[in-house]
Amino acid sequence: MKFRVLTAEFAHETNTFSRLITGKQAFRDRYVLIGEEAVSARREANTELAGFFDVGQEHGWQIEHVLSAAAGPSGRIERVAFDWLCDPIVAAAQQGQFDGILLGLHGAAVLNFCEDGEGEILRRLRAVLGEEVPIAVTLDPHANVSREMCALADILVAYRTYPHVDMRETGRRAGSILQRTMAGEIEPRTILVSRPMLEETNGGRTDAGPMIERLAAASEYERDADVFAVSINAGFASTDIFDVGPTVLVTGQGDFDRHTAFAEKLADDIWARRHEVLNDYLTVEAVASVAKAFDPMNGPLVIADYADNPGAGAYGDSTALLGALLEAGVKNACFGPMVDGEVAGALQRFKLGERTSVVLGGKIDAKFGGGPLTLEGELVSISDGTYVGDGPILGGLTRSHGPTAVLRVDGIEILIVTIAKQMLDLQQFASFGIEPTQKDVIALKSMQHFRAAFEPIAAKVIVCDSGALCTLHYELLPYRSVRRPIFPLDQDA
Numbered sequence: 001m002k003f004r005v006l007t008a009e010f011a012h013e014t015n016t017f018s019r020l021i022t023g024k025q026a027f028r029d030r031y032v033l034i035g036e037e038a039v040s041a042r043r044e045a046n047t048e049l050a051g052f053f054d055v056g057q058e059h060g061w062q063i064e065h066v067l068s069a070a071a072g073p074s075g076r077i078e079r080v081a082f083d084w085l086c087d088p089i090v091a092a093a094q095q096g097q098f099d100g101i102l103l104g105l106h107g108a109a110v111l112n113f114c115e116d117g118e119g120e121i122l123r124r125l126r127a128v129l130g131e132e133v134p135i136a137v138t139l140d141p142h143a144n145v146s147r148e149m150c151a152l153a154d155i156l157v158a159y160r161t162y163p164h165v166d167m168r169e170t171g172r173r174a175g176s177i178l179q180r181t182m183a184g185e186i187e188p189r190t191i192l193v194s195r196p197m198l199e200e201t202n203g204g205r206t207d208a209g210p211m212i213e214r215l216a217a218a219s220e221y222e223r224d225a226d227v228f229a230v231s232i233n234a235g236f237a238s239t240d241i242f243d244v245g246p247t248v249l250v251t252g253q254g255d256f257d258r259h260t261a262f263a264e265k266l267a268d269d270i271w272a273r274r275h276e277v278l279n280d281y282l283t284v285e286a287v288a289s290v291a292k293a294f295d296p297m298n299g300p301l302v303i304a305d306y307a308d309n310p311g312a313g314a315y316g317d318s319t320a321l322l323g324a325l326l327e328a329g330v331k332n333a334c335f336g337p338m339v340d341g342e343v344a345g346a347l348q349r350f351k352l353g354e355r356t357s358v359v360l361g362g363k364i365d366a367k368f369g370g371g372p373l374t375l376e377g378e379l380v381s382i383s384d385g386t387y388v389g390d391g392p393i394l395g396g397l398t399r400s401h402g403p404t405a406v407l408r409v410d411g412i413e414i415l416i417v418t419i420a421k422q423m424l425d426l427q428q429f430a431s432f433g434i435e436p437t438q439k440d441v442i443a444l445k446s447m448q449h450f451r452a453a454f455e456p457i458a459a460k461v462i463v464c465d466s467g468a469l470c471t472l473h474y475e476l477l478p479y480r481s482v483r484r485p486i487f488p489l490d491q492d493a
């Protein structure tokens with residue numbers, strides 16, 4: 001029997017503290033790909049959709065792919081943008097007589113009318129589908145999963161890597177469970193346990209620390225015939241909602257007391273090890289003095305600005321780190337991205353090699369990460385900002401920073417962009433004339449994803465909290481809606 005399956009991808013990680021409301025343009029800036037257009041852009045890359053199609057091909061599914069859409073992390077999604085993307089998915093589900101629904105969602109979307117964006121998609125789908133049609137969902141582990149999401153979807157499967165490099169594999173895992181469900185072999189549902197924390201202490205990083213053991217235990221438990229997936233979500237802390245925080249999910253059947261007990265054990269470990277911080281978060285001054293003294297004989301020093309990561313909804317225009325590096329007189333360095341569309345746009349009219357002065361960055365909210373810097377430099381390159389990734393996360397995928405320029409100020413080449421994106425691929429420098437492997441110091445904005453492409457070329461990696469919007473000083477953020485007490489806002493929660 002050939003199953004008819006509806007697929008769609010919708011991804012947004014909402015930083016509710018961001019002043020930048022997420023409308024239609026924010027999705028257009030990342031991607032909105034309809035039907036076949038999405039399939040041709042994403043079928044052969046490391047995407048959930050590729051994994052869905054791998055399983056579909058194996059089992060002869062008739063797939064109707066509605067759309068793939070994502071916006072860079074930013075503030076709450078406006079209703080008009082949400083409806084614009086959600087309505088076609090729901091309409092297709094209503095018309096199609098599907099045997100199953102397979103969705104690639106992020107899990108941390110917040111709407112301007114609802115705290116639980118993914119719950120809202122699932123609610124609307126259930127309203128037209130009823131209870132019987134199985135729904136399978138993939139998640140980014142930086143998801144804030146609600147009980148309602150688990151009640152509405154049968155199958156939820158999160159990535160198992162951070163840096164995220166298993167999107168396609170996760171798509172395959174969810175697709176395979178859906179196949180067995182449609183075939184009547186299994187009857188999965190998903191349970192959730194959580195702990196009162198803003199996030200897993202290390203954001204769920206999987207290259208070091210306690211997540212390695214937790215994931216090994218999860219894989220071991222999945223060998224049980226009644227267990228189809230165990231997902232360990234770090235949560236996403238920059239979200240002021242009731243259901244924020246880490247969760248453990250078990251998608252299974254049979255003895256749910258046993259599944260719950262297993263999930264509780266993992267959640268207890270997340271709680272018990274909440275003080276085991278893996279990164280040493282340095283101030284910008286400390287970072288600048290390390291950079292100044294660094295011997296690049298074995299390769300570059302990579303400095304990650306954790307707090308100004310556009311990949312978590314920070315503005316990417318914080319100037320504190322750049323200012324400190326310039327002040328320290330660091331040479332043969334690059335810095336990026338600095339998100340400032342005004343300056344990137346204005347520089348398009350200059351000639352390469354020309355010197356000019358700019359008022360750069362710090363314009364959105366100087367309280368987080370410093371105000372504008374007045375700098376004079378030489379124009380190294382201008383571009384429309386398009387690049388094709390070649391690393392483990394973005395390999396083969398086309399992305400754009402919008403109008404982009406590189407300005408050399410003293411010893412630092414600054415990548416100035418219009419569209420905010422975290423630094424996770426060497427091509428984000430190389431495509432614009434900066435060769436990161438030839439630099440002594442690479443300063444970039446990312447929390448953890450940069451490690452996939454940049455650790456292999458780095459002699460040393462250090463991490464900085466510049467005080468930008470994703471600062472670890474949570475007490476500086478106006479949390480109001482999270483359930484209290486919660487760690488680390490309430491230390492003895």
Ligand SMILES: [Zn+2]
Nearest residue numbers: 140141142164
């Ligand atoms: Zn993530």
